[in-house]
Amino acid sequence: MSFHRLRQKIRPWVYIFPSFFFLFMFTFYPAFKSIYLSFCSMNIASPRPIFIGLDNYIHAFTTPLFWTVLKNNLFYAGVTVLATLALALFLALMLDRELYVASLYKTTFFYPNVIPMAAASMIWLYIFIPGYGILNYYFSKIGFPNIEWVTSRRYAMWALIIVAIWKNAGYYMIIFLAGLQQISEDLYEAATLDGASSWRKFWKITWPILSPTTFFVLIISFINSFQAIDQIYLMTRGGPGNATNMFIYYIYQVAFRFWDFGYGSALTVILLVLLLVGTVLVFVFIEPKVFYQSDIKP
Amino acid sequence: MRRKNWIIHLILIPYAILFAFPLFWMFVTAFKQYSEVFSLTPKWFPAHWTLENFKEVVKIVPFGHYYLNTVMLVFGLLIVQFVTVTLAAYAFARMEFKFKNILFVIFLSQLMIAPQTLIAPNYLTIKSLGLLDTKTAIALPYVASAIGVFLMRQAFAAIPKELEEAAAIDYCGPIRFLIHVAIPLVKPSYLAFALISITYHWNEFFWPLIITDTVRSRTLTVGLALFAQSSESAAEWTLLMAATLLVIMPLVIIFLIFQRSFIKSFMQSGLKG
Numbered sequence: 001m002s003f004h005r006l007r008q009k010i011r012p013w014v015y016i017f018p019s020f021f022f023l024f025m026f027t028f029y030p031a032f033k034s035i036y037l038s039f040c041s042m043n044i045a046s047p048r049p050i051f052i053g054l055d056n057y058i059h060a061f062t063t064p065l066f067w068t069v070l071k072n073n074l075f076y077a078g079v080t081v082l083a084t085l086a087l088a089l090f091l092a093l094m095l096d097r098e099l100y101v102a103s104l105y106k107t108t109f110f111y112p113n114v115i116p117m118a119a120a121s122m123i124w125l126y127i128f129i130p131g132y133g134i135l136n137y138y139f140s141k142i143g144f145p146n147i148e149w150v151t152s153r154r155y156a157m158w159a160l161i162i163v164a165i166w167k168n169a170g171y172y173m174i175i176f177l178a179g180l181q182q183i184s185e186d187l188y189e190a191a192t193l194d195g196a197s198s199w200r201k202f203w204k205i206t207w208p209i210l211s212p213t214t215f216f217v218l219i220i221s222f223i224n225s226f227q228a229i230d231q232i233y234l235m236t237r238g239g240p241g242n243a244t245n246m247f248i249y250y251i252y253q254v255a256f257r258f259w260d261f262g263y264g265s266a267l268t269v270i271l272l273v274l275l276l277v278g279t280v281l282v283f284v285f286i287e288p289k290v291f292y293q294s295d296i297k298p
Numbered sequence: 299m300r301r302k303n304w305i306i307h308l309i310l311i312p313y314a315i316l317f318a319f320p321l322f323w324m325f326v327t328a329f330k331q332y333s334e335v336f337s338l339t340p341k342w343f344p345a346h347w348t349l350e351n352f353k354e355v356v357k358i359v360p361f362g363h364y365y366l367n368t369v370m371l372v373f374g375l376l377i378v379q380f381v382t383v384t385l386a387a388y389a390f391a392r393m394e395f396k397f398k399n400i401l402f403v404i405f406l407s408q409l410m411i412a413p414q415t416l417i418a419p420n421y422l423t424i425k426s427l428g429l430l431d432t433k434t435a436i437a438l439p440y441v442a443s444a445i446g447v448f449l450m451r452q453a454f455a456a457i458p459k460e461l462e463e464a465a466a467i468d469y470c471g472p473i474r475f476l477i478h479v480a481i482p483l484v485k486p487s488y489l490a491f492a493l494i495s496i497t498y499h500w501n502e503f504f505w506p507l508i509i510t511d512t513v514r515s516r517t518l519t520v521g522l523a524l525f526a527q528s529s530e531s532a533a534e535w536t537l538l539m540a541a542t543l544l545v546i547m548p549l550v551i552i553f554l555i556f557q558r559s560f561i562k563s564f565m566q567s568g569l570k571g
Contacts, residue, residue, distance in 0.1 A: 011472070012393040014385075015385040015393070016386045016401070018386070019382045019385070020386075022442035023444075025423070026416070026420055026438060027407075027411055030419035030423065033422070033423075034418070037419070091310075091313065094306055094310055097303075097306070100303070103558070105310055105314055107557055107561075108318050109313070111321065114497055114501075114549055114550070114560070115321075115501070115550065116501035116502075116518075117501065118519040118520075118522055119519070119522065119542045119545050122324075122522065123539070123542060126327065126535050129535075132337070137339070166316075171564060174565050177565070223412070227414045229414055229504045233504065234503075234523055248504075251417070255417070256418075256508065261418055265419065268415060268416065268418060275415075276410075279410070
């Protein structure tokens with residue numbers, strides 16, 4: 001083989017090497033290390049990992065707090081995903097037309113996505129304060145009692161959900177808008193000629209053609225809702241009484257408060273499996289319902 | 299048609315007000331006097347606009363350091379990512395090699411495993427490298443960027459083959475072609491990626507919080523959180539809102555300037571990170 005050919009063969013590997021090196025170091029190696037450490041005891045008492053089999057997993061499944069965390073996270077994910085999706089789609093549908101100051105609307109709905117969650121948490125804490133907080137002031141005007149937003153078991157989760165919806169809806173709205181722009185006007189015109197109502201047009205044209213976008217948004221918002229941490233750390237600290245404790249925060253507590261990396265790794269593995277299973281389930285049950293325009297036979 | 303648009307505005311305006319309110323409320327509070335916060339009927343605007351909160355907060359919090367750290371982190375990382383992302387994306391877009399497709403899928407799986415998930419093992423890695431409490435440590439997990447490679451691969455793939463052939467006739471080697479022809483052609487995609495990267499890393503909180511320990515390496519978001527948890531800020535909402543404003547101001551300004559490209563780049567990416 002000539003020198004020139006050899007160089008051509010090696011070149012792509014040289015190009016992808018730096019990226020793969022770091023991908024391996026900080027994504028795959030830690031993922032596999034978590035699997036290894038999850039079968040070990042590694043904490044303050046035994047700083048070197050000692051093999052203990054499935055004990056960490058048994059510990060997780062027999063700890064009530066683990067189930068509380070799982071339940072909290074599923075509830076949070078379910079409500080935020082559906083509410084954010086619905087609101088984002090609604091706003092996108094409203095904005096998908098020639099509209100005066102449309103870009104001002106887009107900016108207004110999108111900006112929460114650009115500011116740090118840490119800053120957003122501060123602002124919302126201030127809005128939520130019981131007593132003199134502005135939200136409670138207007139709530140009391142319409143007859144609500146004073147609500148302890150982030151400090152009561154009943155409302156702390158809802159406070160986090162409100163912040164999450166506000167923060168992400170604009171982003172998904174933008175993605176929906178991109179999807180809506182793919183739909184040809186001709187379809188609507190034809191439907192109008194046939195006397196279809198707006199309601200019918202939505203369900204027979206918009207919804208099916210938009211379904212790949214909806215599916216995509218569903219998956220990323222599901223994954224995102226299991227990554228929630230900044231707002232939990234800053235607004236509720238998982239409390240009160242673990243009412244808002246969720247996966248990443250629980251892992252943080254176990255690993256960095258109690259320095260139990262063995263149990264922390266088991267939790268990390270459980271979370272990764274949960275995300276994988278969740279994504280697969282979405283693919284199995286919802287993907288067949290997704291309509292791809294390329295499916296249409298000529 | 300016009301009449302119908304009025305109804306749309308009527309529907310959208312309340313939502314717009316609700317969305318804009320937190321930013322507005324933070325902004326006006328940052329300029330209020332301390333006592334105004336506690337008034338029983340909320341004051342929409344400060345009775346006297348004051349800069350006292352900013353003066354006070356800059357005295358308590360080393361914002362200069364935090365700004366410098368954040369800017370160095372964000373732009374340093376962006377330069378490194380520019381190199382790694384360009385090389386990998388170019389290889390995936392325009393070169394043939396074994397296992398190309400499977401390697402690309404493996405690469406994209408990074409999108410599913412967000413760094414928050416791996417804080418514990420990555421902390422151990424950083425610790426064993428002796429890099430705790432450094433800006434480098436904050437950046438390392440992001441040097442390989444799946445979203446960047448994904449975006450740039452699409453851009454490079456769109457360059458017509460004929461251009462490359464023409465360049466080869468003029469004795470323009472692959473590296474010269476990449477630097478002088480390909481990269482300038484995909485500038486808009488680089489801008490899109492840069493905006494996403496800058497936003498993400500300016501905003502990132504939890505990983506820097508875990509990995510940093512001193513003013514030497516802390517970023518703005520971490521500094522803000524520490525200030526919020528310190529005793530100086532207990533119920534000092536005017537100070538806290540002034541600090542918050544200082545943290546988000548550069549981003550909000552960049553966002554307003556590049557508003558169109560911002561929205562377009564997030565639209566394209568369809569994914570964060």
